[in-house]
Amino acid sequence: MRRNNQLLMSMLLVKPVTLSLSLFLLALFHLGSAVANSEKAIQWVQKMSMAMNELSYKGRFVYQQNNQLESMSIIHVKDQQGTRERLISLNGEAREILRDNNNLTCVWPSSRQVVVDQSNQKSSSPIWAPDDVERLAKFYEFSISGKDRVADHSTIIISIKPKDNFRYGMKVWLDENTGLLLQSVLFDELGRTKEQIMFTELTLMHYDDQNSFSVIPEIDSGYALIRSHSGRETISLQADAKWKLESLPGGFWVETSFRKKMPESNDYTQQMIITDGMASVSVFIEKTSGQSLSGESSMGAVNAFGTRINDFTVTAIGEVPAITVKKLAESTVYQN
Incomplete structure (x- = not known):
């Protein structure tokens, strides 16, 4: 009888220890999976940033902000001459924005004005392409949250959540093959959508297409030229x-x-x-x-x-x- 009691006590002592060890190992497994997921997500965003800057592409996207919906076309060229970019509004007031290595040019047909800003702006579009993703990872949590289909492209969804209340969060949909951004949603601390961009068409450009791209808008002598240097x-x-x-x-x-x-x-x-x-x-x-x-x-x-x-x-x-x-x-x- 005494021996049976000792055996029972031994079993009762061993069981909590075994359970605690199992929970500890399970926690380590989930932690390791989360870290691996985050690292892959960061790699995807790095690939996106490089693709948006280094590849040549053209497409159309819709931009939603302040309950307003705007449709735009974009041509982005990267070649031996550097980077050239053209944005054209497709609804509302007509306007065109062009960028090369030296100038940012805005064309306003309704007021017949051309504003040339020698500011060497990095980008004229609302499309996000970060420079230092590793730095961002200190203040945002990156994770792969699923797959989807946008503009007939298979995409990976990356969630970017702030670690404090001083920033908004974001979700991005990236092309599985090229890494190009096809959709992005900016959301506030309550998860409400504040801004959204979604491509309806996006294709890579070939060399012949790039040669047909001109950064000089079609304007006549009736336009007023305004130059600034910022x-x-x-x-x-x-x-x-x-x-x-x-x-x-x-x-x-x-x-x-x-x-x-x-x-x-x-x-x-x-x-x-x-x-x-x-x-x-x-x-x-x-x-x-x-x-x-x-x-x-x-x-x-x-x-x-x-x-x-x-x-x-x-x-x-x-x-x-x-x-x-x-x-x-x-x-x-x-x-x-």
């Missing part, structure tokens, strides 16, 4: 270095800072562009006027917050949560 290297030298940001949300940095002279007055507007590689916020500093924003404002995915410092108004605006623009505006100080 190259960052030139304008950043004009920035008032006494304007500082005392505190930034983790992962954000000041990408550039410059100021521009307002055409209607002798006053200057200073602008700081803050980014984490995915989200971007502009902080504007200007003399206070009757139209200056005070407090918060929002329109679709864009939030803004304005506050006053002496005779100046500081306004932060960007596609980020309201708490982010508020923090950046209130962190802006003038140091004598």
Whole structure:
């Protein structure tokens, strides 16, 4: 009898230990699977970024923002001459945006204006293609969340969720073969869709197609030509270095800072562009006027917050949560 009791006690002691070990091993398995999933998702986004920048393609997509739907065509060429890109609106007010290695050109047929900005902008389209995905992984969780079909292409779905409340999340649908982005959805902290892009057509371009692409719009002498130079290297030298940001949300940095002279007055507007590689916020500093924003404002995915410092108004605006623009505006100080 005593021996049976000892055996029973031994079994009762062994069972919890075995169960705990099983749970521990199961947790390790799931952790390993999650890490592997995240690494594959990051690799997919890196492939997407390279494809959107390095491949030549053309297509049509719809862009939804602020309850408005816009249809656009895009031609993107990468060759020995560099990068060239053309965006044409297909509904609403006619306009065309062209980019090459040196200029960003906007054509407005209704007002018969051509604006040439020698800013060497990286992209003129709303399509997302990050530079440093590894850095983003410190502040966003990447995961493969399924498969789908978009514009007759088989796609991998990647979920990108922020690790804090200072950023929006995103889902992207990537072509299984090329990695090209076919759809993206930007969502807020409550999971509500704030912005969406979806291709209806997308094809790779061949060499003959690339030769037929011209970055010179068809305009006549009746168009007014407006030239500007907002190259960052030139304008950043004009920035008032006494304007500082005392505190930034983790992962954000000041990408550039410059100021521009307002055409209607002798006053200057200073602008700081803050980014984490995915989200971007502009902080504007200007003399206070009757139209200056005070407090918060929002329109679709864009939030803004304005506050006053002496005779100046500081306004932060960007596609980020309201708490982010508020923090950046209130962190802006003038140091004598």
